Amino acid sequence: MKILSKRVFSFYKKTLRKHGRQNVLIFILSCLLVFVSIGLIWMSSLKIPALDTVEDRRVSQSTKIYDGTGKIILFDVFQNTKRTVVPFENISEYAKNATLAIEDKTFYNHLGIKPLSIMRAVFVDIVTLEFSQGASTITQQVVKNSILTGDKTPTRKLKELVLALKLEKILSKEEIFSIYLNEIPYGGNLYGIEEASQAYFGKSSKDITVAEAAYLAALPKAPTYYSPYGKNKDKLEERKNLVLKEMYNDGKISDTEYKNALDEKVVFIDKLSKGIKAPHFVMFVRNYLEEKYGIDAVEHGGLKVTTTLNYTLQVKAEEIAKKYALENKKNFNGENDAFVAINPKNGAILTMVGSRDYFDTEIDGNFNVATAHRQSGSTFKPFVYAQAFIKGYTPETIVFDLPTQFGARCAPDDRTSDISKGCYAPDNYDSKFKGPVTLREALAQSRNVPSVKTLYLAGVKASIDLATRMGVNMAGDENLYGLTLVLGGGEVSLLDMTSGYGVFATEGVRNPYTAILKIEDKNGNVLEEIRPKPMQVIDPEITRKVSDILNDNVARTPLFGANSNLYFQGRDVAAKTGTTNSYRDTWLIGYTPSVVMGAWAGNNDNTPMTRSSGQIVAPMWRAFMNEVLKTVPEETFTKPLEEDSYSLKPVLRGKWQGGLSTFVQNPVVDPYTPYTGEQEILSGGVHDILYWINKDDPRGETPVIPESDSQFNNWEYSVRIWAMSNGYQ
Numbered sequence: 001m002k003i004l005s006k007r008v009f010s011f012y013k014k015t016l017r018k019h020g021r022q023n024v025l026i027f028i029l030s031c032l033l034v035f036v037s038i039g040l041i042w043m044s045s046l047k048i049p050a051l052d053t054v055e056d057r058r059v060s061q062s063t064k065i066y067d068g069t070g071k072i073i074l075f076d077v078f079q080n081t082k083r084t085v086v087p088f089e090n091i092s093e094y095a096k097n098a099t100l101a102i103e104d105k106t107f108y109n110h111l112g113i114k115p116l117s118i119m120r121a122v123f124v125d126i127v128t129l130e131f132s133q134g135a136s137t138i139t140q141q142v143v144k145n146s147i148l149t150g151d152k153t154p155t156r157k158l159k160e161l162v163l164a165l166k167l168e169k170i171l172s173k174e175e176i177f178s179i180y181l182n183e184i185p186y187g188g189n190l191y192g193i194e195e196a197s198q199a200y201f202g203k204s205s206k207d208i209t210v211a212e213a214a215y216l217a218a219l220p221k222a223p224t225y226y227s228p229y230g231k232n233k234d235k236l237e238e239r240k241n242l243v244l245k246e247m248y249n250d251g252k253i254s255d256t257e258y259k260n261a262l263d264e265k266v267v268f269i270d271k272l273s274k275g276i277k278a279p280h281f282v283m284f285v286r287n288y289l290e291e292k293y294g295i296d297a298v299e300h301g302g303l304k305v306t307t308t309l310n311y312t313l314q315v316k317a318e319e320i321a322k323k324y325a326l327e328n329k330k331n332f333n334g335e336n337d338a339f340v341a342i343n344p345k346n347g348a349i350l351t352m353v354g355s356r357d358y359f360d361t362e363i364d365g366n367f368n369v370a371t372a373h374r375q376s377g378s379t380f381k382p383f384v385y386a387q388a389f390i391k392g393y394t395p396e397t398i399v400f401d402l403p404t405q406f407g408a409r410c411a412p413d414d415r416t417s418d419i420s421k422g423c424y425a426p427d428n429y430d431s432k433f434k435g436p437v438t439l440r441e442a443l444a445q446s447r448n449v450p451s452v453k454t455l456y457l458a459g460v461k462a463s464i465d466l467a468t469r470m471g472v473n474m475a476g477d478e479n480l481y482g483l484t485l486v487l488g489g490g491e492v493s494l495l496d497m498t499s500g501y502g503v504f505a506t507e508g509v510r511n512p513y514t515a516i517l518k519i520e521d522k523n524g525n526v527l528e529e530i531r532p533k534p535m536q537v538i539d540p541e542i543t544r545k546v547s548d549i550l551n552d553n554v555a556r557t558p559l560f561g562a563n564s565n566l567y568f569q570g571r572d573v574a575a576k577t578g579t580t581n582s583y584r585d586t587w588l589i590g591y592t593p594s595v596v597m598g599a600w601a602g603n604n605d606n607t608p609m610t611r612s613s614g615q616i617v618a619p620m621w622r623a624f625m626n627e628v629l630k631t632v633p634e635e636t637f638t639k640p641l642e643e644d645s646y647s648l649k650p651v652l653r654g655k656w657q658g659g660l661s662t663f664v665q666n667p668v669v670d671p672y673t674p675y676t677g678e679q680e681i682l683s684g685g686v687h688d689i690l691y692w693i694n695k696d697d698p699r700g701e702t703p704v705i706p707e708s709d710s711q712f713n714n715w716e717y718s719v720r721i722w723a724m725s726n727g728y729q
Contacts, residue, residue: 061085061302061522062195063289065282067311068348068517073198074309075282077298082199083191085302085522088178090206095193097253098210098217099181101246102239104138108173112139112164138180139164145183186216187223200228202269210257211264214243228268278314280354280368281307285515293527302522307515308348308530313341316627317351324620325356328601332616334586334609337601338369340494341628344502344596346532347511350628351597352495355604364604370494373475374600377488377578378446379497379587382504382546383467384486385443385451388458389542390466392698394643395440395549396654399450399457399689401433402718406452406483408710412717426452426487429579429612435722436656443546444555446577448487455486456711457695464490469537471510472500488580498589498598504547504574505591507540507638544640550574550590551637560614565622566590571629572636577618582608588621594632597625648699650682651692657728658682659692659702686723688715 062084063077076082100107106114114137136144143163167176186196193216197205201212208216218239219226226236241262248258276282285307289298297303317339329335339353354368389395405414407423415425428448434441442450455463463485464478474481475491482489499513511532519528549555551574553567560566566575566588575590584606589598599621602609609616645653650661663678684692690712694703706712723729 061300063298063301063303063305065285065305065307067278067307067309067314068350069311070306070517071204072277072311074277074307074311075279075286076195077286082189082195083183083302084194084198085182085192086194086205088174088181090204091178091181091193092206092208092213094210094213094253095181095197095205095208095216096177097247097250098213098243099138101250101252102217102243103141103220105246105250107138107177110137110139112168113137113161136160137164139167139176141184142176142179143167145185146179184220185223186219187227190223200268201266209264209266210244210247210253210261211240211266214240214247214261215266217243276358278309278311278318278352279358279366280370281309281314281349281352281515283366284352284368284371288515289519303527304518304520304522306517306519308343308350308517309352309515310341310350310631313627313631314351314353317341317353317624320620320623320627321353322356324623325601328609328616328620332583332609332611333607334583334601334603334616336363336369336604337599337617337620338494339597339599339624340370340498341595341597341624342498342502342513343594344505344511344591345594346530347499347502347513348517348530349495349513349515350595352515367604369600369602369604373491373493374585374602375488375580376490376492376497377580377585377587378448378451378486379576379578379589380467380488380490380492381443381446381451381454381486381578382550382576383470383472383500384455384458384463385439385549386504386538386542386546387463387466388439388454389545390539391458391462391696392652393439393454393457394648394652395438395545395640396645397439397652397689397698398436398654398656399439399442399453400656400715400719400722401428401435401437401442401447401450402722403433404449404453404718405714406456406711408714410714412714424483426484435726438654440549440552440555441558443549443576444552445559451486452483453689453715455483457689457698459696460485466538467500469510470500470503471512472496488578488585494587494598494600497587498596501576501589501591501598502596503537504543504550505593505596506534506543508536508538508543509534510537511535540638541640544638547574547637548640550576565614565618568625568629571634573625573629574637577612577614579612583610583612583616584608586612586617588617590621590625592629592632593635593637595628597621597628599624649692649702650680651689652698655680655682657686658684659687660684686719686728688712688719690715 062082065075182192190196194205247253325337341351354370355365357365405425410423503510517530578587585602601617660683662681691706
């Protein structure tokens, strides 16, 4: 090629000496005329793409999923081509001026092409026969990137020239420049200045500095070569400085701005951190989007999805989940965990952690335990007790915590739980029995036998129906559930359970959980926006009773101690733990009036752990709740109303020594200070609750034949043995 160039140059010199300058000029003009004539004839035969639809062509745009602030991108759905189109006015003037300074200074003055530059490029191409010279205006680059292919051939270049001239007649300069800035490649799979700005600097293109704008303008010439993550960072720095110099020479930045930009230390976001954030939550959102809008809309529609996620809390949750999962693996053989936090006042999901590490394939980390069905342990108990309160029972209602056989066809003294024979005799977590306890004590201390009795009194189906109304969906056929339900026999998700507890927090108002604040299409039209639809699904007074119990630190102290992980001095926090058989699942769900947070720990494959929820999940739950409480106001739960206790049967107001009540005037104890109040005398002996009440109408008439209840004999058997052994009738 160099030999050919020398020959051409030698030919020019000989011609100049022989004919003189005038003849050479005539010769060159004649040649150009011939070339132009041939070119015009050739160009007329070219198939030039139509431009009448250039403004309406479909440009695939990335769907972006943002956090609750709308500023942090959690995920870019369309991974192969990341592009975000923004209005021209929303792009920084620094970015526009930097681009013009290095790419096309005369953009606003030419007609789409620069003839002199083209002639220079053509001359070099002819001399070298490489056809590699650019001389492209911004208009030509728009044609090349948006309409034509990028190959460097004479045919394609001629088409580019024709289309550039045509495009200038169809679109305004601003429209052409906007297309350029929104579609030019900036490296890898990044297209458009907004996408590049977010990827490299973590900010919108309207907010970038002069130096950042110069870096972005430096990239399109050779994005891979100048990549800030490549080996030519020094060359990128040189080109950035060249951009700044050109901006300064063009009068687009002041002397001070120029010097400051040269000195500015721009930090590029770590390449590895540009992937998915809050992955379990993002995949949860993506599934929702695909189900509602279709895969094509999600992958190509350029949706802007603003979610409910509190990214600050999410980061804390992920850190805590990983830390405690590794500790639990070492100490308790439990290697995985999950968190969900929800604002119960509008249903907004604030955090979702589905495993200790989404990217850990050894533990199936991408499996979202937060949405999976697991046995709930005792965390289901509050729904059962709530249904009992609806039915007319009270927190002071007495049930006996004694060894009890619940299989009606099994002998009362049978302590086995042979399901094949219909026998069921559950134990308490500590294998101890406390005799008469109130429902308050039974729930606060998570006593199993009293809770099974409460489920029987409340009704299995009614309890499931209540949980369903509160947002908890049971896995499997609900008709197959029995009295084991209250101890975690049913399978539910952490997300549903956390949402369900939120109804207690809002005094009976259900706000279904949501991950979406707003969804906009690529044109900014709002497709969907959070609009809470509160539903009163349970009487506020019922929820107040449950919250009062779960927040009662005195009532739960015998189990957890006075200063447990469930107690927050000066704060009202209701909480309930849960552990399934063989410690396969451990749960803890707690709430204030403004936030509800659930935690789970265990193994995905149901491998047993070695300790209960108080030791495994409680420390991690408290660690995260400490962070959560920083984001909500200090609030107190509304206390339940006090009932006229004397209008209730003794067993419903904490009396177990008898079910028949007589009031007599107290005798004068001291003649000088007579006491005229009444004294209650109980009679009828010590019996189980079914002796005194009809389970379906606890405030109605006392049963005439208690034995007609299928559970009476077995319950009564244990109570009578206990009464006689303790000196009661």
